[in-house]
Amino acid sequence: MTRPPARLIAAGLVALALFAGLVALGTWQVHRRAWKLDLIAQIDARIHRAPVAAPGPGAWPGIDAPSAQYRRIRLTGMYLPAQTLVQASTEQGSGWWVLTPMRTDKGFTALVNRGFIATRTPPPPPAAPVTVTGLLRISEPGGGFLRLNDPASGRWYSRDVAAIARAQRLGEVAPYFVDADAASGPPGGPIGGLTVIAFPNNHLIYALTWYALAMMIAGAFVIFVRAQPRGAAR
Known part of the structure; x- marks a missing residue:
């Protein structure tokens, strides 16, 4: 052979x-x-469940786990006057997300994405205590696609919770933000409930x-x- x-x-x-x-x-x-x-x-099952209380400081160490993302939560408190506009592209067109810190009745502060506006003039948050229901979202550090956040000039391309908290001097805040649903805002306010869930x-x-x-x-x-x-x- x-x-x-x-x-x-x-x-x-x-x-x-x-x-x-x-x-x-x-x-x-x-x-x-x-x-x-x-x-x-x-x-899909998580976003259709009844809302639960927003996680407090004791639950923050593991809040970046995938099982926490898109959980329906509810929180009650007073909005603080500081507001941050983050550039957004939605089914409503291009504009900004309005992120407003809330001091909750549980004693901690969390950022709430009150919704979308088309012009760079956000309406003031309600001056009375409010209850917000929405989806828990994980912080988006850094910036958007090919664009870095520029806190010094107030240009934000991602919802970076830690960076926004530093820029607004909020102190310790929850390591997540809340995408408010459409029913959580007053008439004429930012449009909520525009979270896109697509994988x-x-x-x-x-x-x-x-x-x-x-x-x-x-x-x-x-x-x-x-x-x-x-x-x-x-």
């Missing part, structure tokens, strides 16, 4: 490595798809792409072997 040439052995090893790697990537995307579908189902789920397409590439590698190797001289391919 003629021993296969070194180039055939090398090609086989490379093809095997590529095939295994591509199959592994495809399988990883299958697992990612299952995880994403489970996450979507959890959040891209292209993992099946990615998985099929990786598997297809793996099959192409296998097919290319078979063609390569068949192209070899009869004796070298044995």
Whole structure:
């Protein structure tokens, strides 16, 4: 029996490595798809539950966990006069989110996204105690896409809770903000309830792409072997 040439052995090893790697990537995307579908189902159930009390300081250490995001919460208190405008793009068009700190009746301060305005003139917050229901959102540190927040000039592109608290000298605040729902604001105020909950789920397409590439590698190797001289391919 003629021993296969070194180039055939090398090609086989490379093809095997590529095939295994591509199959592994495809399988990883299958697992990612299952995880994403489970996450979507959890959040869909979470946003339709009855609201619970806003987490106080004792619950803040673990508030950045995925299980906290988009939980429906309720808080009561007095709005503070400081307001921060964050650039926004919504179904209502381009404008600003109005973030206002609230001193809750539980003794802590939390930022409330009262809603959307189209002009850079936010209406003052109510002067009486209010109850707000909305979705718990995790802080958005840094800034928006390719744009960094500029606290010194009052330009905000993301709802960075810690940075806003520092700029407004609010002291310690909850490490989350609340997206108020449409019913939580007075008539003529910012438009609430515009939270967009969308999770891209292209993992099946990615998985099929990786598997297809793996099959192409296998097919290319078979063609390569068949192209070899009869004796070298044995």
